[in-house]
Amino acid sequence: MAQQDQHTVEYVISQQAYEKAYRSLPEQGTDQQKAQSAKVMAKQYRLNxxxxxxxxxxxxxSVGEESFEFTWQNGAWRPPANIVVLNDADRSVVDLTSFPDKPLD
Incomplete structure (x- = not known):
């Protein structure tokens, strides 16, 4: 499972990997419920x-497969704060702060 320390560890994943992780979660949850995603390829960065x-x-x-802990809030699964998702088309960073109620596609 990926580390949750958003101050010293970040994970960079592709949009396709994020979609796979998100779709592996249960369809619904209860407020503040946590759920583990399927493992996806991620690059781990650490702050020196x-x-x-x-x-x-x-x-x-490191580069390897990681699973991520999502939290159910306001009717949708929210990703951990230390995930950075890169757009598959142009490698720009996908803004997860206004995350939709469904996967990014």
Whole structure:
């Protein structure tokens, strides 16, 4: 399962991987219910917190399959704050702050 620490760990995934994770969740939930997604390919980045020249920079730590914990809120599954989704078409970052009530497609 992916780490939930949004201050020192971020996961970058493709839009296609996000769709797979989202679609693996139950159709409905109850307020604040948590659910694990299917595993999808993700790049894990960690914030360098050491006292070095690279302090404060994000470093790719690993590439592998991760599952993510989503939370049911206001009638939809909400992703963890430390997921960054890249648009498959142009590699731009998909804005999840105004997340719809369904997958991104």
């Amino acid at each position: 917190t050491r006292d070095t020249a690279n302090a404060g920079k994000w470093v790719m730590w």
